[in-house]
Amino acid sequence: MASIQYREIDGRSGGFYVLLGALGVLVLAGLAAAWTMEHQGHHITGMSNRIVWGTPHVFAVFLIVAASGALNVASIASVFGRELYKPLARLSGLLAVTLLAGGLAVLVLDLGRPDRLIVAMTHYNFKSIFAWNIFLYTGFFAVVALYLWTMFERRMNGYTQRAGVLAFLWRLILTTGTGSIFGFLVAREPYDSALLAPLFIVMSFSFGLAIFVLVLMAACRWSGRPLGDALLARLGNLLGVFVAAVLYFVAVHHLTNLYLARQLELERFLLLDGGVYTVLFWIGQILVGSIVPLVLVYAVRGRAALAAAAACVIAGGLAQVYVIIIGGQAYPQQIFPGKDVSSTFFDGVIASYSPSLPEIALGVGGVGLALALTVLGLRVLPFLPRSLADGEAAAA
Amino acid sequence: MNPERRQLLGWGAAAAAALAPGFRLIELAQARSPQEAASVLQRWGLLIDITKCVDCDVCVTACHEENGVTGQGRPATDAQWIRKVNLRDKRTGYAQTLPLMCQHCEHPPCVDVCPTGASFKRDDGIVLVDKHTCIGCRYCVLACPYGARSFVHEAVSGQKADVPRGKGTVESCTLCVHRVDRAETPACVEACNRDGGKAMAFGDLNDASAEIHRRLRSEPSSQVRADLALNTGVRYQGL
Numbered sequence: 001m002a003s004i005q006y007r008e009i010d011g012r013s014g015g016f017y018v019l020l021g022a023l024g025v026l027v028l029a030g031l032a033a034a035w036t037m038e039h040q041g042h043h044i045t046g047m048s049n050r051i052v053w054g055t056p057h058v059f060a061v062f063l064i065v066a067a068s069g070a071l072n073v074a075s076i077a078s079v080f081g082r083e084l085y086k087p088l089a090r091l092s093g094l095l096a097v098t099l100l101a102g103g104l105a106v107l108v109l110d111l112g113r114p115d116r117l118i119v120a121m122t123h124y125n126f127k128s129i130f131a132w133n134i135f136l137y138t139g140f141f142a143v144v145a146l147y148l149w150t151m152f153e154r155r156m157n158g159y160t161q162r163a164g165v166l167a168f169l170w171r172l173i174l175t176t177g178t179g180s181i182f183g184f185l186v187a188r189e190p191y192d193s194a195l196l197a198p199l200f201i202v203m204s205f206s207f208g209l210a211i212f213v214l215v216l217m218a219a220c221r222w223s224g225r226p227l228g229d230a231l232l233a234r235l236g237n238l239l240g241v242f243v244a245a246v247l248y249f250v251a252v253h254h255l256t257n258l259y260l261a262r263q264l265e266l267e268r269f270l271l272l273d274g275g276v277y278t279v280l281f282w283i284g285q286i287l288v289g290s291i292v293p294l295v296l297v298y299a300v301r302g303r304a305a306l307a308a309a310a311a312c313v314i315a316g317g318l319a320q321v322y323v324i325i326i327g328g329q330a331y332p333q334q335i336f337p338g339k340d341v342s343s344t345f346f347d348g349v350i351a352s353y354s355p356s357l358p359e360i361a362l363g364v365g366g367v368g369l370a371l372a373l374t375v376l377g378l379r380v381l382p383f384l385p386r387s388l389a390d391g392e393a394a395a396a
Numbered sequence: 397m398n399p400e401r402r403q404l405l406g407w408g409a410a411a412a413a414a415l416a417p418g419f420r421l422i423e424l425a426q427a428r429s430p431q432e433a434a435s436v437l438q439r440w441g442l443l444i445d446i447t448k449c450v451d452c453d454v455c456v457t458a459c460h461e462e463n464g465v466t467g468q469g470r471p472a473t474d475a476q477w478i479r480k481v482n483l484r485d486k487r488t489g490y491a492q493t494l495p496l497m498c499q500h501c502e503h504p505p506c507v508d509v510c511p512t513g514a515s516f517k518r519d520d521g522i523v524l525v526d527k528h529t530c531i532g533c534r535y536c537v538l539a540c541p542y543g544a545r546s547f548v549h550e551a552v553s554g555q556k557a558d559v560p561r562g563k564g565t566v567e568s569c570t571l572c573v574h575r576v577d578r579a580e581t582p583a584c585v586e587a588c589n590r591d592g593g594k595a596m597a598f599g600d601l602n603d604a605s606a607e608i609h610r611r612l613r614s615e616p617s618s619q620v621r622a623d624l625a626l627n628t629g630v631r632y633q634g635l
């Protein structure tokens with residue numbers, strides 16, 4: 001197994017610089033958006049006092065959730081001992097770090113006072129799941145870095161499995177923490193469920209693997225490295241299982257809610273007459289994000305189908321996070337159950353929200369940052385094997 | 397102060413109230429000097445009789461005037477520290493109106509979730525935001541069951557010396573803490589009793605001699621979202 005040979009990507013071609021330049025433009029646009037939001041104030045965004053977390057948070061949460069999921073491929077190799085996935089472990093670790101960095105950058109730049117980041121680092125309220133997440137995120141960087149080191153450094157290879165177990169446990173806790181940010185909001189019906197934490201974990205499996213598959217295919221194609229069909233087929237099967245798992249949790253969540261009389265109105269809103277949220281749920285999350293990928297992976301099969309399935313999972317995932325975060329806030333809080341409510345604060349009505357340009361630019365900037373860091377990582381360190389052709393991967 | 401100590405002091409206060417009410421009365425009747433820290437012996441609160449609450453908004457105007465909360469004519473993003481909420485029973489059609497603001501919970505969700513501790517509860521029960529440590533994450537806005545918090549969406553002008561505000565931070569009703577510390581009542585209560593329906597009363601829920609305490613003990617009252625067991629400092633009658 002020591003025969004796997006890794007190498008940096010070349011990085012001398014015109015295409016490499018075009019790619020890096022394009023990602024750089026996205027990052028700059030994101031920074032410009034953040035700067036404008038800070039100087040003008042958040043009123044230039046679509047966010048309001050009813051929708052306090054908007055499109056930036058959709059991207060940030062998506063990236064953070066996907067980050068922990070991207071580490072799965074490495075975990076399968078070192079925790080569950082599947083040799084087939086071993087050549088992919090380094091890339092998996094790299095993506096985990098870069099996606100998290102992209103997500104956190106968005107989260108921080110959207111703060112009302114990003115200049116007070118140092119306050120967030122020095123004042124902790126240990127009752128806050130948010131404060132815990134700060135530790136979980138920084139710890140995740142450290143743990144994955146350690147894990148990568150044991151993979152890169154030949155002398156440390158013996159510790160890879162232990163480091164892998166640590167990283168795996170850490171990422172489970174991390175995603176639980178992310179899900180709990182919402183799950184702990186007891187006063188909001190859409191979030192008041194212990195199911196959110198496990199739901200976020202399966203979502204991370206699926207989103208993370210989808211991004212991993214696309215990055216792997218692109219990296220191998222653009223650096224001219226062979227990538228075996230059998231390996232891809234395995235990844236495709238895995239993706240299908242994860243997508244089905246998300247679907248299962250989503251179904252259980254809604255069915256439980258449908259059973260509770262007090263949640264009926266909420267379900268009506270999400271599933272039936274919630275306008276854009278209902279459309280995003282059925283068309284985005286269920287059709288594009290779940291059913292189409294399942295068909296592509298299990299019925300159509302093949303490289304192009306897998307790539308399309310992964311793209312669909314990402315699109316559907318963004319729709320799902322959008323519905324959870326924004327739809328969850330748009331639905332009015334039940335402050336006075338059994339009463340029709342009205343006020344100057346838009347109590348009792350579905351809050352209106354549409355994403356603004358700065359918000360989208362900031363969110364996409366985070367994606368750009370994650371991908372740019374990935375490209376740079378591949379350029380400077382040997383994350384990618386020279387060949388992932390089937391015979392070699394199987395032998396490895 | 398840690399919860400055990402607070403609990404202990406709470407019991408101490410209760411014991412003092414039971415054993416020597418006269419003694420405790422004198423102690424509490426005096427206003428605190430500005431140097432003195434807020435005390436757990438007190439629990440400031442409001443009692444709002446909504447059967448007297450009429451179709452006016454003098455409490456809202458007075459609050460925003462007192463605290464320098466000015467809008468930009470953008471209702472979705474302008475700060476609102478207090479608002480009038482109109483209720484209509486879904487089945488019977490019975491209509492009511494009431495003022496809603498920060499309920500100054502004993503167990504405030506906004507304080508629990510705040511990552512930096514900027515959202516905090518004073519010993520005397522008043523829930524506040526430290527404008528110097530709030531990073532503007534808005535998690536507290538999501539956590540508040542009453543929609544009581546606003547995020548400052550743009551630069552503010554015309555600030556009052558007693559009431560710091562700032563773009564990019566979160567704010568809410570302070571129970572007019574600057575007035576309470578001068579032994580005055582909150583602006584909304586004063587205005588309601590002067591120009592409104594005389595529906596609002598302010599006082600120390602712990603003080604056996606206070607009118608608010610007597611009424612809470614002898615008349616029915618309720619908390620909004622009592623199911624959440626937050627033990628609010630703002631109570632309603634006629635809800």
Ligand code: SF4
Pocket residue numbers: 506509510511512513514515525529530531532533534535536537565566
């Ligand atoms: S917005 Fe400010 S007060 Fe509210 S939770 Fe965040 S840091 Fe705390």
